[in-house]
Amino acid sequence: MPDPDTAGAPRTLGDLALEVRSKNAGPFWMTLEAFMPDEQAYRVADALITPELISELYHVPPASLQIFRIPELHVVKVSFPRPVVQGSLHDRDMHAGQHHVPLANTVVPAATAG
Amino acid sequence: MPDQCGPPDSVGILVPSGMLGAGFSPGTITRGISLGADVITVDGGSTDSGPYYLGTGTAKTTERAVRRDLRLLLAAACSAGIPLVVGSCGTGGTDSGVNWVAGLVDAICVEDGLDLTIAKIFSEQQADRLITKLERGRIHALPPSAPLDAATLARCTHIAAMMGHEPIEQALRAGANVVLAGRATDTAVSAAFALMRGMPPGLTWHAAKIIECGGQCTTDPRSGGVFARIDHGGFTIEPLDPDAACTPTSVAAHMLYETVSPYTMREPGGTIAVADAVYTAVDERIVRVEGSRFEPAEQYTVKLEGAAITGYETVSFAGIRDPQVLRSIDEWAGFFTKTLTERVETVLEPATPAEVGVMLLVNAEDQETATAISKLADPLLLHLPLPAMHYLPSFAFATSPAHIDRGAAYEFVLNHVVEVDSPTEMFRLEMTNA
Numbered sequence: 001m002p003d004p005d006t007a008g009a010p011r012t013l014g015d016l017a018l019e020v021r022s023k024n025a026g027p028f029w030m031t032l033e034a035f036m037p038d039e040q041a042y043r044v045a046d047a048l049i050t051p052e053l054i055s056e057l058y059h060v061p062p063a064s065l066q067i068f069r070i071p072e073l074h075v076v077k078v079s080f081p082r083p084v085v086q087g088s089l090h091d092r093d094m095h096a097g098q099h100h101v102p103l104a105n106t107v108v109p110a111a112t113a114g
Numbered sequence: 115m116p117d118q119c120g121p122p123d124s125v126g127i128l129v130p131s132g133m134l135g136a137g138f139s140p141g142t143i144t145r146g147i148s149l150g151a152d153v154i155t156v157d158g159g160s161t162d163s164g165p166y167y168l169g170t171g172t173a174k175t176t177e178r179a180v181r182r183d184l185r186l187l188l189a190a191a192c193s194a195g196i197p198l199v200v201g202s203c204g205t206g207g208t209d210s211g212v213n214w215v216a217g218l219v220d221a222i223c224v225e226d227g228l229d230l231t232i233a234k235i236f237s238e239q240q241a242d243r244l245i246t247k248l249e250r251g252r253i254h255a256l257p258p259s260a261p262l263d264a265a266t267l268a269r270c271t272h273i274a275a276m277m278g279h280e281p282i283e284q285a286l287r288a289g290a291n292v293v294l295a296g297r298a299t300d301t302a303v304s305a306a307f308a309l310m311r312g313m314p315p316g317l318t319w320h321a322a323k324i325i326e327c328g329g330q331c332t333t334d335p336r337s338g339g340v341f342a343r344i345d346h347g348g349f350t351i352e353p354l355d356p357d358a359a360c361t362p363t364s365v366a367a368h369m370l371y372e373t374v375s376p377y378t379m380r381e382p383g384g385t386i387a388v389a390d391a392v393y394t395a396v397d398e399r400i401v402r403v404e405g406s407r408f409e410p411a412e413q414y415t416v417k418l419e420g421a422a423i424t425g426y427e428t429v430s431f432a433g434i435r436d437p438q439v440l441r442s443i444d445e446w447a448g449f450f451t452k453t454l455t456e457r458v459e460t461v462l463e464p465a466t467p468a469e470v471g472v473m474l475l476v477n478a479e480d481q482e483t484a485t486a487i488s489k490l491a492d493p494l495l496l497h498l499p500l501p502a503m504h505y506l507p508s509f510a511f512a513t514s515p516a517h518i519d520r521g522a523a524y525e526f527v528l529n530h531v532v533e534v535d536s537p538t539e540m541f542r543l544e545m546t547n548a
Contacts, residue, residue, distance in 0.1 A: 023371070023372050024161075024162060024372060025372050025373055025374045026161065026372075026374075026529075027161050027165070027419075027526040027529070028256075028258060028259060028526070028529045029258075029374050031370070031372070031373065031374060033370055035367075064258065066374060066375065068375065068376050068377070070376065072366075073363060073366055073367055073370075075367070075370065077370055077376055079373075079374040079375065081257065081258035085525060085526055086161070086164060086165070086526060087164040087165040087166070087524065087525055087526060088165075088424060088525040088526070089424050089425070089477055089523070089525070094163070094164045095162060095163075
């Protein structure tokens with residue numbers, strides 16, 4: 001049985017965020033951004049989004065990642081080379097517009113979700 | 115454009131939309147002109163829709179949509195006596211794209227009685243000339259790409275070089291009222307006129323980056339046009355839709371959009387550095403930006419874009435509702451792939467309880483082979499049972515024939531820069547009086 005006090009609480013980064021989005025940054029790179037609503041939520045995203053997490057979610061080497069933490073905008077931005085070049089045979093997302101989903105679906109640790 | 119005695123106090127730039135052919139309301143232009151626009155700039159292309167457009171040298175936008183936008187822009191530029199700059203003509207910025215837009219401009223000028231001097235700037239590159247530069251060690255890879263080889267250049271159906279502001283400025287100085295540029299950096303299109311007039315490079319490049327996507331930097335990204343006024347200490351930016359607003363957050367956040375880094379952006383002649391920029395609300399819908407810098411590079415470099423054919427494709431779809439197959443859809447997909455052994459890729463979206471769509475994409479060295487393999491797959495897509503099934507299911511084809519030939523498929527193969535001795539040496543300027 002879920003605890004009634006936390007049943008409606010945000011569970012994923014996507015629940016907490018104003019928007020989690022992804023897009024090409026040119027044909028050879030892609031970029032992810034988590035737009036958080038306030039400082040508290042930003043701190044959750046800032047702690048959650050680590051090179052290890054992105055590496056695991058997107059199957060990319062941690063050394064290839066550029067992570068920008070922008071507290072004044074409550075944004076964490078992550079850029080890395082596209083594992084599959086835009087439009088090439090195995091690319092299934094021309095604009096990289098749906099790659100945010102694994103990040104958005106990442107469960108926020110209960111202690112920080114609240 | 116005759117030189118002024120000195121730089122003006124400010125330069126106003128009207129961007130009607132994020133892309134020529136995207137459409138905008140006539141009121142957008144009226145409002146921008148009334149704010150004192152000194153130039154109208156609009157981007158005509160991008161790589162964002164994929165390699166097909168550069169690969170084929172054809173435009174993503176339709177002739178009707180582009181003609182409609184051009185007619186309004188040419189009339190406004192002509193009556194206000196200000197230049198119009200269009201960048202990356204015809205989506206990929208190929209010579210065919212520049213000539214296509216130029217043909218539309220010429221026809222409108224004749225129909226509407228406009229007397230304008232038109233400049234065409236071509237940016238398409240021949241592989242053999244680039245191979246010479248490659249052999250001289252003047253072409254370098256950008257991360258994450260490998261060093262270039264001559265064979266990759268030779269594979270490209272079209273190669274475009276991205277111009278900076280200099281070829282556009284050259285055309286404006288030569289007296290062009292309308293500049294139709296091949297592939298250009300999105301920022302150079304909007305920066306060229308203001309730089310020519312002596313506005314500070316850091317502020318001009320940053321303003322150009324903010325406005326290049328039209329309403330993307332506003333609270334309503336669908337709102338369309340924006341207006342920037344650059345002076346010697348900063349720039350202000352406001353939406354041309356009276357119902358939209360620019361806020362310090364909406365403007366600052368635009369440096370995130372489709373960029374690797376939110377703080378720096380490389381142009382041919384240097385780097386836009388905005389980490390120290392300060393964004394201040396002038397009122398509820400106008401933002402002022404100060405503190406942006408431009409750091410000149412030691413070596414001027416021009417970025418290349420090239421698309422090559424990866425093969426020829428045919429696509430087939432089938433719908434499956436058979437519960438027994440749905441329960442084992444991964445097994446069916448694996449079995450399908452195994453059964454259709456030659457050059458087959460299945461792409462499966464996560465299965466729904468009721469139905470899955472199967473897309474078979476065949477990529478082969480020529481269209482005849484791609485079609486032949488898809489025909490081989492046809493009875494499998496229609497009837498393939500799981501090994502344990504004791505009956506022959508018939509799945510759902512939406513169309514007859516069930517396959518769709520896609521023709522040549524393309525990929526981007528160039529992510530490299532060329533060292534040049536002059537910013538204009540790779541671009542060819544043609545001036546015509548319409």
